[in-house]
Amino acid sequence: MIVEPITLAGIQMAGRRLCISILLSHAIVFSAYAAGDPVEGRRMSKRWCASCHAVGPEGRGSDTAPSFAAIAQRRDVTYLQAFLSRPHPPMPRVQLSRQEIDDLIAYIEAQQLR
């Protein structure tokens, strides 16, 4: 039986492989909806949406509004674009620009892959 010695180089190699796979999985999350910026979407969500919706894994929303994670599971980009183009009561009337809508969708869609 040949026992392979555990070398420092071997450990470094395994570490590097882990880093590369972490980088790749992040790239997949952030390319989920390329037209928008999920980081900007997250910022807006916390300010405008978090009073009703659970907008991320860390927060809790109200009982009436679905969580962003649940929305991401059941809705596609086309639906969200149409939905966010008009206000939805009880959400206050904020007129979202096309870019803001894309950013919000990028963030919502990223929840699906968590």
Ligand code: HEC
């Ligand atoms: C004052 C509370 C409130 C705020 C603020 C609010 N929402 Fe909502 N939202 C709701 C409620 C209640 C529903 C469920 C009823 C409905 O579909 O109209 C909903 C539904 C939705 C849906 C559709 C879910 C589905 O599956 O049809 C989306 C998408 C959504 N909200 C996104 C947002 C975004 C993005 C923001 C921030 C810009 C936001 N909401 C702010 C209360 C709110």
